[in-house]
Amino acid sequence: MLFTSYGFIAFLCILLLVYYIVPKKLQWITLLVGSYVFYAFAGLECLVFILFTTVSAYAISMLTHKAIIKENAYIDANKESLSKEERKAYRARAKKKRFRILLVGLVLNFGVLAVLKYTAFAVNNVNTLVGLFGAEGFSIPSLLLPMGISFYTFQTMGYLIDVYRAKVEPEKNPAKFALFVSFFPQLVQGPISRFSDLGKQLTAPHKFSGKAFTFGLQRILWGYFKKLVIADRVLVAMNTLLDSPDEYKGAYVLLLIILYSVQIYADFTGGIDITIGIAEAMGIKLAENFDRPFSSRSTKEYWRRWHITMGTWFKDYIFLPISVTRPMMKLNKAMAGKFGRVAASKTVAYIASGVTWFLTGLWHGAGWNFIVWGLLNCLIIMVSESLEPTYKKFHDKFPRLMSSAFYGGFMSVRTFMLMGLVRSLDCYRNVGLTFSMWGSMLTFKGMGEILSGGIFKLGLTAADFIIILCGVAVVFAVSKLSARQSVRERLYQRPVVSAVLCGLLFIAVITFGAYGVGYDASQFIYNQF
Amino acid sequence: MKKRIIIGVCATVAVILALTLVQALVVPKYIDNPEGLLVGEYYSEAGGHDVIFVGDCEVYESFIPAVLWEKHGISSYVRGSAQQLAWQSYYLLEETFEYETPQVVVFNVLALKYGTPQSEAFNRMTLDSMKWSSSKLEAVKASMTEEENFLDYVFPILRFHSRITDLSGDDFKYIFNAKKVSHSGYLMQKNIVPLTEEMDEGRNLRDYTLPEGAMDYLDKMKELCEENGSELVLIKSPTNSWAYWWYDEWDEQVREYAEENELAYYNFIDKTEEIGIDYSTDTYDAGVHLNVYGAEKMTDYFGNILKENHGLSDLTHGDAVVAAWETRVKEYYDERNE
Numbered sequence: 001m002l003f004t005s006y007g008f009i010a011f012l013c014i015l016l017l018v019y020y021i022v023p024k025k026l027q028w029i030t031l032l033v034g035s036y037v038f039y040a041f042a043g044l045e046c047l048v049f050i051l052f053t054t055v056s057a058y059a060i061s062m063l064t065h066k067a068i069i070k071e072n073a074y075i076d077a078n079k080e081s082l083s084k085e086e087r088k089a090y091r092a093r094a095k096k097k098r099f100r101i102l103l104v105g106l107v108l109n110f111g112v113l114a115v116l117k118y119t120a121f122a123v124n125n126v127n128t129l130v131g132l133f134g135a136e137g138f139s140i141p142s143l144l145l146p147m148g149i150s151f152y153t154f155q156t157m158g159y160l161i162d163v164y165r166a167k168v169e170p171e172k173n174p175a176k177f178a179l180f181v182s183f184f185p186q187l188v189q190g191p192i193s194r195f196s197d198l199g200k201q202l203t204a205p206h207k208f209s210g211k212a213f214t215f216g217l218q219r220i221l222w223g224y225f226k227k228l229v230i231a232d233r234v235l236v237a238m239n240t241l242l243d244s245p246d247e248y249k250g251a252y253v254l255l256l257i258i259l260y261s262v263q264i265y266a267d268f269t270g271g272i273d274i275t276i277g278i279a280e281a282m283g284i285k286l287a288e289n290f291d292r293p294f295s296s297r298s299t300k301e302y303w304r305r306w307h308i309t310m311g312t313w314f315k316d317y318i319f320l321p322i323s324v325t326r327p328m329m330k331l332n333k334a335m336a337g338k339f340g341r342v343a344a345s346k347t348v349a350y351i352a353s354g355v356t357w358f359l360t361g362l363w364h365g366a367g368w369n370f371i372v373w374g375l376l377n378c379l380i381i382m383v384s385e386s387l388e389p390t391y392k393k394f395h396d397k398f399p400r401l402m403s404s405a406f407y408g409g410f411m412s413v414r415t416f417m418l419m420g421l422v423r424s425l426d427c428y429r430n431v432g433l434t435f436s437m438w439g440s441m442l443t444f445k446g447m448g449e450i451l452s453g454g455i456f457k458l459g460l461t462a463a464d465f466i467i468i469l470c471g472v473a474v475v476f477a478v479s480k481l482s483a484r485q486s487v488r489e490r491l492y493q494r495p496v497v498s499a500v501l502c503g504l505l506f507i508a509v510i511t512f513g514a515y516g517v518g519y520d521a522s523q524f525i526y527n528q529f
Numbered sequence: 530m531k532k533r534i535i536i537g538v539c540a541t542v543a544v545i546l547a548l549t550l551v552q553a554l555v556v557p558k559y560i561d562n563p564e565g566l567l568v569g570e571y572y573s574e575a576g577g578h579d580v581i582f583v584g585d586c587e588v589y590e591s592f593i594p595a596v597l598w599e600k601h602g603i604s605s606y607v608r609g610s611a612q613q614l615a616w617q618s619y620y621l622l623e624e625t626f627e628y629e630t631p632q633v634v635v636f637n638v639l640a641l642k643y644g645t646p647q648s649e650a651f652n653r654m655t656l657d658s659m660k661w662s663s664s665k666l667e668a669v670k671a672s673m674t675e676e677e678n679f680l681d682y683v684f685p686i687l688r689f690h691s692r693i694t695d696l697s698g699d700d701f702k703y704i705f706n707a708k709k710v711s712h713s714g715y716l717m718q719k720n721i722v723p724l725t726e727e728m729d730e731g732r733n734l735r736d737y738t739l740p741e742g743a744m745d746y747l748d749k750m751k752e753l754c755e756e757n758g759s760e761l762v763l764i765k766s767p768t769n770s771w772a773y774w775w776y777d778e779w780d781e782q783v784r785e786y787a788e789e790n791e792l793a794y795y796n797f798i799d800k801t802e803e804i805g806i807d808y809s810t811d812t813y814d815a816g817v818h819l820n821v822y823g824a825e826k827m828t829d830y831f832g833n834i835l836k837e838n839h840g841l842s843d844l845t846h847g848d849a850v851v852a853a854w855e856t857r858v859k860e861y862y863d864e865r866n867e
Contacts, residue, residue, distance in 0.1 A: 006680050210530065463694035495533050499540035506544055511551050511690050516681065 001041040003188065003274050004227060004515060011038065012278065019282055024205030028179055031202065031282070035184035039147070046146035049116075053109055054174075054181045057156045060105030061163045061170040061177075067098045068166050102164040106157055113153045116143050121366035148187040150363060154313055156181050159195045161317055168195050176203045185278040189271045191289040191309035198286065206283030215488050216281025218498075221505050222478075223273030228513030230471040231267035234259050236514070237458040242427055245437060250445030253437045255455070257420040260427050262472060265294065268307075292479050297411035299380045302419055310363075314356050322352040346385075353378050364426070369434065373425040380418065467512050552686035555693055558703045562654065563710035564589075564611040568621065569658025570711050571608055575628035577850055579841055580605035582714070583618040583625075583750075584637030587766035587773070590818040592635075593828045594713035595861035598854045601832035603841050605631075607714030612651040615640045615743040619750050620668035621655075626757050627662070633839050634754050635762045638783050638794075639773065641747060644740020646674045657685060658707070712861045717821050719865070724769055724808035724816035737778035744786070751790055760839060763787055763794040767801050767827065769808055769816035793838065797827065804830040821865055 001008045015034045022030055040047055071094040075087060082090065120140050127137025159180070162168045171177040179202050180195060241248045241256045248256070272289045279286045289308050296302035303311055322328060328348050335344035354375070361374020395402045421438065428434040446454065456462055481487050491498035559565030567589060580603055582588045589609035597603045608621045618636060625631075646652065652672045659665045669682045681688040692700075710716060754761040763783060765775055780796055787794035797804065804826050808816050811823025819827060836842040846854075 006678060210533070461694055467694070495536045499536045503540045503544040503547070507547050507551070510548060510686060511555075511693050513690065516678075516688055516690070 001038060003271065004224070004232075007041075016281060020208050024207070027205055027282075028176065028203040031183065032175060032179040035179065035182040035187070038184040039182060039187065042147040043144070045144060049112065049146040049149060050152060050182055052112065053153060053156050054178045056108050057105060057160055057181065058171075058174050058177050060101060060160055062172075063101050064098055064160070064163050065170045067094065067101060070094075071098075098164055102160055105160045109153050109157055113149055116145055116149065118362070118366045119143055148189070151190050151192060152181055152187060154310075154363075155186075155192045158192065158313055158317055162195060168199070171195070171199055173203075179203065183279075185275040186286060189268065189275070190307075191272060191275070191287050192313050193287055193309065198284070201284045209283060211492065212283055213281050215492075216277045216279070218488055218502060219277030219280055220274050221277075221502060221509065223270040223275075223277060224509050224513070225471070225505055226266040226270030226273065226475060228270075228509055228515050230468055230475070231263050231270060232514035233460070233464055233468055233471075233512075234263040234266070236464070237460045238263055238427070240458040245428065245433060248446070249437060249440035250443050251441070251447035251450055252454075253424070253441040254444075255450060256427060257417065257424050260423060261294075261416065261420040262468070264423065264426075266471075266475070292483060294416050295412055295479070295483075296415050297408060298415060299377065299384055299418065302415055303377070303381070310360070314360055318359055319352050319356040322355055323348055328352065350382055353382065367429060368431050369425040369429050372431050373422055376422050376425070380422070471512075548686060551690075551693070552684070553704050554696065554700055555689045556657065556685050557653075557689065557692070558699050558707065559654070559710075560699045560703075560708065562611075563708075563716060565654035566658060566707050566710045567610050567714060567716065568608065568655055569660075569707060570709065571606060571625075571714065572660060574606060574713060575625075577846075578604050578606045578629055578631050579844055580633045580635060580835065581622070581625055581629075581631040582607040582609060582635045582637070583613070583622050584609050584635075585613040585640050586611055586818060587639050587768065588635070588637045589711070589714055589716045590718060590820075591637075591766040591824050591827045592831065593715045593821070593824050593861065595715070595854075595858045596825050596828040597832050597835075599858050600829050601836055601841070602844055602846075603832060603835060604844075604846060604850060604854065605713065607711075609637075609714060610651075610655040612643075612647060613640060613655050614643050614647065614672065615746040615750075616671040617652075617655050617668055619746045619753070620664040620671070621659070622750060623753060624659070624662055624664040626753065626759075627664075630757050631759055632841060633760050633762055633835060634750070635764055636747075636750060638747075638763050638765050638779075639775065641739045641743040641783065642779065644742030646672050649674055649677050652677070653688075656682065712864070713857060715824070715861075717861075717864055718813040718818065719821050720813040721810055721820060721822075722813055722815050723810065724812055732774070734776065737776055737782075739779055739782050747786065751792065761792055762839065763792055764831075765794075765796040765798060767797045767804065767806055767819065767823075769798075769812075773817055795831075795834065797830075800830075 001011065011034075015030070019027055019030050019034075036047070039050060071091065074090065074094075075082070120143065123138050123140050127140075130137055159168070159170075163170045171180060176199075180199050183193075183198070183202060186193060237259055238256070241252060241259070269290050276286045276288070287309050289310075291305040291308065293302055293306035296305055328351070331351075332344045332348045335347055357374040357378035358371060359374070360377075361370040361372070364370045364373070401407045424437070425431065425434045428437060455465070460468075478487055481490075491501065557565060564586070580597070582592050582605065586609065589607050592605070592607055594605040594607060597605050608618075608625060610617070613621075618640060622634060652669075652674070656665065656669055656672060659668065669679060673679065673682075678687075751761050765780070765783075768775070775796070775798055784794055784796075786792075801808070806819065806823050806826055811819055811826065813820035
């Protein structure tokens, strides 16, 4: 059930109605039932996998928690008799045991994800390899990829690690825990929530608030505007450019980079707006996933603002743990002696970054293009960091330049283009092809053709481009305004203006949205991850 | 809070009005495909007809109510549209009985060859201009192809919004009033494109059984006519093309059905000489459909049948009806002789 389908809108209306009609203590049960109904629409067989994650994670969290209680009880009972060293040693032994329990949970769930998502990729690579020696390859299995499996697996494994770290108390009610795993709006494309933020909110009673409900609906409408008016309209031209890459080289690649940046931003942030809006209408606050990423002046900043919940997940559960593993600590120590502390900590950080970005790429998809995409991001960040002292010197020399709007704009455009370039790996889905397209871009071939009407031969008319440009201008203006204060909060003080703007937005979605027969109903791009 | 509710209600009303206006603008005006306007034109003439024709292009290109009136004094209307399927004819007839009770209902049987929904474009041409009623609701449900959505029929803006970037002057000109295209449901074609090659037989089919999905609606039509005291007459209009081939096996099934149910059935394909149809002058598309000259002959011939076999010989009409028909006949000849 796509967010953009009539079926989903009807489902949401009914759910919202029931949610506020039932007694408050039953609201979370309504959500749980709704989430499973939503998930069942993706295929009844998908339910097996989400149930597996729920049951296994629940069991592991309970076992882990039990172990923690036991540890604490033992320490409390033997406070007097145990020395500090003995207590430390006991803690370490107990932590090891706990880790083994956690490991079972992680292996089981990441195992399922790995098998379903990466088997075909692995077999393909093995076939290529054995093919070099003339051997016949294996047949590539076609496995079911349950909707949102990457998202709910990561969210749930994050929870398990938090329980292991005793950062959160586990949810004892299995049904309530099932809701945390399956909360339907974020199943499709995130955000990847933390139990400490979401767990209690989901099951707490929520009184109807006109303001929260209106804000939620506004956010949903805003999401549909981005998705249907901008993203799905751009998609038509993207499909043309990608269907015949041989035909669209040179300057067309530059055009593709810009169009895809617009499309993925509108698509992904639009989907997240709908997700957050739905939750908000129910009185539930989800974590923000974007903070005006295209205003970023550096790659590092960009990744702090784009897909925030994924970035923090990888930082907290991959990057930081890797950085403090025993081999890393040893390396750090060994290098510090020879090359100094700064070089040692940088080396450790780079290695941990490399692994993190490799996994980030892999998370996005089972393909070399995604892996190269992740590693390229890592390389750009590393190079930027290495050049930081040079930049600083330059900026110190020209302090007024740094504060000028022109230079700020230049840095943002530079970051936008650089990230767009790397992101095009996602479009062509083939590393060799992408590199050759980048090479062709340097020739600027086709620029004249684009400017003399070639742009209107991509499936979009001049009117379509005007709609896209107007849409982008509106999104840009709102983004600028929201940098200082929430636009919705401002509008709330002026209900007439708010009503007029929302009305216009609704009319724009219905009239200018790219949906229905004649448009290929496109999934949200991040559904695929 | 009260203020916010009032603002919200006002905004909602304004949005609905604005979208209604946009919808009127973007729905197709069928200037190049006037078949899409035929069904909607009925309502301004609904009521008091002696005969109602239902069916596909073969009725709205073969029977001219103005000629039937002028030559035989029979008041009639053609409720036909492009590729009008059997169930669409049924629901249009059901709707017609809400407005009037004709003595005779004439159904062209060609549509019986289709047992399942065929094409969105033709569905739209038949159903979009039909007024909302339980008949339309059922007609839409029965007609939708897999890609179609019921909500798109309720709110056509959801289907046609993409035309917003493709509007023409006609979309503004006919935003509230559709262009009048027919003469009591007859769509005039004056071109002459003669038949160049006589067809002997159609392409072989795997199965010649007329689909149940269509025959069931023929049953329903028969029952509907019986309930309303109207006589159902089955006809097959003359044609000579591969695309519209009427197989002997189909003819046999309809003939048997007619006999079993004591209905009249006239197949005019083999009567063209008797009717006087000349495929070198009386067709506008090389034998597929009749042009106005062929349709005049067909109508006159059928008028005699209606009078002789179906009790429509001594009809009397009120002055208002006569006056209205005189105007229609004049309008018809004005366009014919233009």
